Amino acid sequence: xxxxxxxxxxxxVPGIGNAIAKGLQQDPYWKPFxxxxxxxxxxxxxxxxxxxxxxxxxxxxxxxxxxMPTFAxxxxxxxxxxxxxxxxxxxxxxxxxxxxxxxxxxxVVESExxxxxxxxxxxxxxxxxxxxxxxxxxxxxxxxxxxxxxNTVQHPLxxxxxxxxLGLAVGRALRAWEGDEKIVxxxxxxxxxxxxxxxxGHLNVDYDKFCMDNLVSDPDALLKxxxxxxxxxxxSQGVEILNWIAARAALGDxxxxxxxxxxxxxxxxxxxxxxxxxxxxxSA
Amino acid sequence: xxxxxxxxxxxxVPGIGNAIAKGLQQDPYWKPFxxxxxxxxxxxxxxxxxxxxxxxxxxxxxxxxxxMPTFAxxxxxxxxxxxxxxxxxxxxxxxxxxxxxxxxxxxVVESExxxxxxxxxxxxxxxxxxxxxxxxxxxxxxxxxxxxxxNTVQHPLxxxxxxxxLGLAVGRALRAWEGDEKIVxxxxxxxxxxxxxxxxGHLNVDYDKFCMDNLVSDPDALLKxxxxxxxxxxxSQGVEILNWIAARAALGDxxxxxxxxxxxxxxxxxxxxxxxxxxxxxSA
Amino acid sequence: MxxxxxxxxxxxxxxxxxxxxxxxxxxxxxxxxxYSFNHAENREAFRQDEEAYMARxxxxxxxxxxxxxxxxxxxxxxxxxxxxxxxxxxxxxLNVQDLGALQTGMSVDEFKAMLLSHGVxxxxxxxx
Amino acid sequence: MxxxxxxxxxxxxxxxxxxxxxxxxxxxxxxxxxYSFNHAENREAFRQDEEAYMARxxxxxxxxxxxxxxxxxxxxxxxxxxxxxxxxxxxxxLNVQDLGALQTGMSVDEFKAMLLSHGVxxxxxxxx
Ligand SMILES: [Fe+3]
Ligand SMILES: [Fe+3]
Numbered sequence: 001x002x003x004x005x006x007x008x009x010x011x012x013v014p015g016i017g018n019a020i021a022k023g024l025q026q027d028p029y030w031k032p033f034x035x036x037x038x039x040x041x042x043x044x045x046x047x048x049x050x051x052x053x054x055x056x057x058x059x060x061x062x063x064x065x066x067x068m069p070t071f072a073x074x075x076x077x078x079x080x081x082x083x084x085x086x087x088x089x090x091x092x093x094x095x096x097x098x099x100x101x102x103x104x105x106x107x108v109v110e111s112e113x114x115x116x117x118x119x120x121x122x123x124x125x126x127x128x129x130x131x132x133x134x135x136x137x138x139x140x141x142x143x144x145x146x147x148x149x150x151n152t153v154q155h156p157l158x159x160x161x162x163x164x165x166l167g168l169a170v171g172r173a174l175r176a177w178e179g180d181e182k183i184v185x186x187x188x189x190x191x192x193x194x195x196x197x198x199x200x201g202h203l204n205v206d207y208d209k210f211c212m213d214n215l216v217s218d219p220d221a222l223l224k225x226x227x228x229x230x231x232x233x234x235x236s237q238g239v240e241i242l243n244w245i246a247a248r249a250a251l252g253d254x255x256x257x258x259x260x261x262x263x264x265x266x267x268x269x270x271x272x273x274x275x276x277x278x279x280x281x282x283s284a
Numbered sequence: 285x286x287x288x289x290x291x292x293x294x295x296x297v298p299g300i301g302n303a304i305a306k307g308l309q310q311d312p313y314w315k316p317f318x319x320x321x322x323x324x325x326x327x328x329x330x331x332x333x334x335x336x337x338x339x340x341x342x343x344x345x346x347x348x349x350x351x352m353p354t355f356a357x358x359x360x361x362x363x364x365x366x367x368x369x370x371x372x373x374x375x376x377x378x379x380x381x382x383x384x385x386x387x388x389x390x391x392v393v394e395s396e397x398x399x400x401x402x403x404x405x406x407x408x409x410x411x412x413x414x415x416x417x418x419x420x421x422x423x424x425x426x427x428x429x430x431x432x433x434x435n436t437v438q439h440p441l442x443x444x445x446x447x448x449x450l451g452l453a454v455g456r457a458l459r460a461w462e463g464d465e466k467i468v469x470x471x472x473x474x475x476x477x478x479x480x481x482x483x484x485g486h487l488n489v490d491y492d493k494f495c496m497d498n499l500v501s502d503p504d505a506l507l508k509x510x511x512x513x514x515x516x517x518x519x520s521q522g523v524e525i526l527n528w529i530a531a532r533a534a535l536g537d538x539x540x541x542x543x544x545x546x547x548x549x550x551x552x553x554x555x556x557x558x559x560x561x562x563x564x565x566x567s568a
Numbered sequence: 569m570x571x572x573x574x575x576x577x578x579x580x581x582x583x584x585x586x587x588x589x590x591x592x593x594x595x596x597x598x599x600x601x602x603y604s605f606n607h608a609e610n611r612e613a614f615r616q617d618e619e620a621y622m623a624r625x626x627x628x629x630x631x632x633x634x635x636x637x638x639x640x641x642x643x644x645x646x647x648x649x650x651x652x653x654x655x656x657x658x659x660x661x662l663n664v665q666d667l668g669a670l671q672t673g674m675s676v677d678e679f680k681a682m683l684l685s686h687g688v689x690x691x692x693x694x695x696x
Numbered sequence: 697m698x699x700x701x702x703x704x705x706x707x708x709x710x711x712x713x714x715x716x717x718x719x720x721x722x723x724x725x726x727x728x729x730x731y732s733f734n735h736a737e738n739r740e741a742f743r744q745d746e747e748a749y750m751a752r753x754x755x756x757x758x759x760x761x762x763x764x765x766x767x768x769x770x771x772x773x774x775x776x777x778x779x780x781x782x783x784x785x786x787x788x789x790l791n792v793q794d795l796g797a798l799q800t801g802m803s804v805d806e807f808k809a810m811l812l813s814h815g816v817x818x819x820x821x822x823x824x
Contacts, residue, residue: 001752007312008750009665014782015792020399022782023777031775035823036819038823039821039822040822042822052770059779059782060730060731060734060777060779060780060782060783063351064727064728064731065401065403065404065724065727065728065777065807066402066405067347067351067353067356067401067402067404067405067729068400068401068402068403069351069353069392069398069400070397070398070399070400071398072351075589075593076339077593083734083735083736084734084783084784085730085734085739085782085784085786086783086785087736087786099589099593100587100589101407101589102588102589102592102593105440105589106440109354109440109441109627110440112396112443112446112449113398114350114353114354114355114397114398114442114446115354115356115398116351116353116354116400117349117351117352117354117433117592117594118350118351119350119352119353119592119593120349120350120596121350121351122352134401151715153715153777153779154401154715154716154720154777155714155715155717156389156390156716157393158393158398159396160809162396162398166397170355174672180703194313194712195778195782195792195795195796196772196778196781196795196799197711197712197713197769197772197799198708198710198769198799198800199711199712199800200711200795200796200799200813201796201800201801201807201810202711202712203811203814204815205816209818225772227715228709230708231709231712231713231714232710236712236714236715236778237714237778256539257820257821258821258822259820259821259822259823260818260819260820260821261313261817261818261819262816262817262818262819263794263816263817263818264811264814264815264816264817265808265811265812265814267792267793268792268796269791270814273815273820275821298654299663299664308601311655316689317646318794319695320691322695323693323694323695326694343582343651343654344602344603344606344649344652344654344655345606348599348600348603349592349596349600349603351601359717359720359721361685361721366606367607367608368606369602369605369611369654369658370655370657371605371608371658381690382717382721383721385717386716386717386721388721389717390585390717401720403720403721403724404724410655437639437649437651438587438588438649439586439587439588439593440587440588440676444678466576466805479583479650479654479664479667479668480640480650480653481583481584481585481641481643481644481671481672481674482582482583482584482641482666483582483583483672484667484668484671484672485668485672485679485682485683486583486584489686489688493690512581514579514588514619515581515584515586516582516584519584520587520650521588521650525664528583538604540694541692542693543692543693543694543695544691545690545691546689546690546691546693547686547688547690548683548686548687548688548689549649549680549683549684549686549687551664551665552664552683553666554686558696559693559694
């Protein structure tokens, strides 16, 4: 029987990847963010998950506007990061677990979702940066990846409820999985930030606190705003909270917050990292 | 106010395209199929629709298994057919109507569908052959196209109910469209056929009759079989009836059958063409 | 006969293997090669040197053998999807009746006769 | 301010134009060009001859002018999507603070100070 052990929620902005590439983790500007991963590192050392199911958004590495998916699920034997335009390509491959990917695809289609099924797929900084943050010293990543991309690029985006429901369906598939893997779910992106337009630099500490305060105890509170209301509150990239909403739903009801780190400014972003553990993990 | 004038349902197998390319329409083998379009030609001459919304399946021209959509909606200013491996490329372009495509996309996402949005897209024989059949003598096609591709290539396929519901949502979008276009809906593919495996050549006249007899008067009867039951009944390509189910739902309740043509064998296929008119069209 | 998907979703269909995740995983290289045949220059390159072309797409030995033998059932067994294999069939000069005969063990004439045995024409409605 | 979608879905958000179908239609060529910058050799080709590269991707005159002027707001107005424009910004040597300053009319130092004005660190739970 598989176990969903917990969830890691974290910002993923390219600036963090740049800081990693340059080794700036101890730099006073970056340290307050990187230090947020100390509890994550201890938890991963203790739990040693085998699989990471990652809800993220592609920013224009694997998908373009010729064919922009609402939801895309990777089912490849291996994934790679590549140069996204600023010359950084993280070299370590991300091993896949296509059998589990297909189980997820079967479950979500059965549940009336319409995913794109991807047997070959590049993953961008929204997967690569969280992996570098979570396993900074790994020779090779110790988890197998199921990447699940949510459209946050081109409106109409899926609603928060739709993302929650996708997460619930993925959670059902994970619980039905007959392997004995320990699974960590990740939701990447956010929190409030906006890169473009006259409101560039928009941040919203109150909304971010609202999200962090409710994520574990009352995640449906995050559904009370529509996608466009979230754009207004959190900024046009802050809408990446959709990835957090989906990941949180996959975790199931019974979990507790282990740690929270929130720091402004990191790049133009309110950067946050949260670690959540399920009761399953504790009793396993 | 736009009008949904009617629906054209037709087989689309490449063999028909080959017969068109070779000018075999009057050949005794092909004539019984091509003659089925006489009522369609008269109806198109009379109604002169401005837009064709086409539910079809891509057979490996625009989409591959690296990223196989469940539902994909074209939103391009123009579409093209290209060589699919047997050297035939129909030259006339298919003009798009991206504003209507986006209206459809907005409506279906609002209705909890998860389409792929395609601003650049090739359409394969499943659009090209029906267009050649419907407008054989046109210098340029007189309708603007919204192509909607349904996955019939890689299981899990969407359920018949899901395809029906997609068609209903598309129908809502068409009725809400503020332009004064007359719209024809097309569903292509089928009827029973199977190209591969030990059961290659499978045909099922009884199931095809069941579909044709219920398509107009009781389309929900077609939902009583699951997708895999349809594969068993109609063959692994006969499952293209999913395109007919979606197209029929977009038409709305109030319509009548104008003509029906069914002929075996055309290639390995039970070939069928049906023309359906809405009451809207009659009163318009 | 086939087993589709997992658990409650398994369903047996005589003589039919729905192309699902299991087959998709097995067949990716073969299907990837066949998808390339949309382009005439790739079809020509395959014709010039089948072995080199198959190697370029990393076909498995099972897949290569199936192609070498023109064994359509073996291509399917190796994960080939009929929509992509159809592009290869064109290169090999096989039409859908030839394919049907090859897969069912009939002669082409027998296969055509089998199709004709269902022969029927139904015409209803507003014909001139 | 923006009007998103049609009918009941319209919503105004100050200083923010959600990238929707209207903008996507307008901006395709510009975004297509920027997407190509994932590849270093394309970035180099753009650097060598911006005009030729923009012509190759059929940019509109409005889009070309916005690029020539390094006018980010005009690129957005011409349908540019920030995720693709970010790849162009890299070539132009602009980081996200530079971009923020350009778009808001602040100096870079003012923009950074604005970010810092929200400065806060919250840390809860199992830290050592
Ligand atoms: Fe992001
Ligand atoms: Fe077909």
